[in-house]
Amino acid sequence: MSDKTIYAIYDDDYVLLESAKHIVDKGIHIRDVFSPFPIHGLDPVIGLKRTRIAIAAFIYGMIGVSLALTGMWFFMIHDWPMNIGGKPNFSLMNNLPTFVPITFEFGVLCAAHGMAITYMLRNWTLPGMKGRNPYPRTTDDRFVMEIHTHDNDMDEEGIKALLNETYVLEIDVKNP
């Protein structure tokens, strides 16, 4: 049996959330939800794992901090010691306060850019890429659940019947 994709279209985020709860209670697995904005409380209902982007951001930040310190040590201390206002130019430690603002800024820069790029790569939404959302109106005023028959024990008709118990606007089935 081939995998069929069922799209259930809603026009309200709260209705979608309640409907998702209803069909998840009946044992249906929801593959994904497309919506114009994040829906509060939806993640645990459809079983999304907590994002690990915070950990990635921390690592990028630390990389930025190390890069900045290494760079400034090389430019200002090691390669060409610069005497600015008589500040100690023979060691990084003794001159550290001077370098803190730039280290901080560079850490933030790396964390922010790294986080944004990781996010876009992970979602495959780099600039210029074609959108992969099944319904363009999910960027405006529609909320869509994507359910695969392969993920579930129930067949297409059963899932449709369950969805019809909710305030669904339209159900659309796509064959692969």
Added chain:
Amino acid sequence: MEFTISNKAKLTTLILVVVGLASLLLGIFTSHGHHMSQQLWANLLVNGYFFFTISLAALFFIALQYVSEMAWGVTTQRVFQAIMAFMPIGAVVLLIVFAASSMHWNHLYHWMADGVMDPASENYDKLIHGKEGYLNQPFFWVRTLLYIAVWIYFARWFRKKSLEEDKLELNGATSPIYGKAIFKGVLFIAFFAYTSSSSAWDWIMAIDVHWFSTMFGWYCFSGMWVSMMIVAVVLVQYLKRNGYMKEVNSSHIHDLGKWMFAISCLWSYIWFSQFMLIWYSNIPEEVTYYVQRFEDYQLLYLGTFCVNFFLPFFVLMSRDAKRNGIFLVPIALIVFIGHWVDVLVMVLPGTMFEHGGLGAIEIGMFLTFLGVFIYTVLRALSKAPLMTKNHPMYDESLHLHH
């Protein structure tokens, strides 16, 4: 639900006071005596200021909650009200210290000494004389009494009206007190914006009378704010563990943790900015403050910064740590001591010079004040229900979730 102070809590505060007094006496009898009186007065100022400003910051936070129409904090509002309760005791301690300074019973404020402003005297100091327009006894007392009187007026008003609000019969209407409280909050914050800085100049910065820093007011302000958030975090954890405050959920705990984390960063930012600008420009009249601290108080001074910044920054950065008492409480307690040491190192170098340090007298005085402070706060907490009624945002706060 009404809170009652358990016998265990009473005993703990009593033990703190007894151990504190014992340590204080031990310190007095084993010390060599030259600077004893000065040391006691300096410590009274440290602890009076530290614990008074914690209460003051709670008042500020309540005013801020009203002004910003903050909803999440309504379930913990009584905790902040209870923390305000130490204000009168702290104020009395501070006033005693200042009165003693005025009467030359101690030498905390060099500008109050005889002859400093008199060109004929051998104590004459031209630089201090130049500041006479601001640093003179009558004006100092007008300012001090004004700050304390106005702050305590607002503290009493917010507490009284909150208790009155509980008794209202509203039948669905919005509490009339809420709008008034927002207005009072605006007035208080406008007043506090100036006086939080100027009180720090008058009471603390004037110790190092030749020195000045435009960031000093903010430095003290962020310090008192983070110490107060720590007290609130620990108190809420304590109440929850003892079965009170069922209404406070993990999102409230998370928000309190976020405040503690954020204000720790604010304090570190201001500490470092003040230090770096002075270090970089290296002007003799500014840099003396740091020279003194680096020569005689290096471990306490730099250690405090490391503890107060790196510990909360790295441990409390993750979301899970901010929601979990196992991380929150130990970090909070360590950083609380860190901020007390911070106030200690604001006061001691200018009053005890190279003879100051962290000894039995300092620890004893701290524990005594801590015991009294905890008991006062718990007693205030037991005098009213733990949850406010009729606050328009109460229901929204109950459903806080993120």
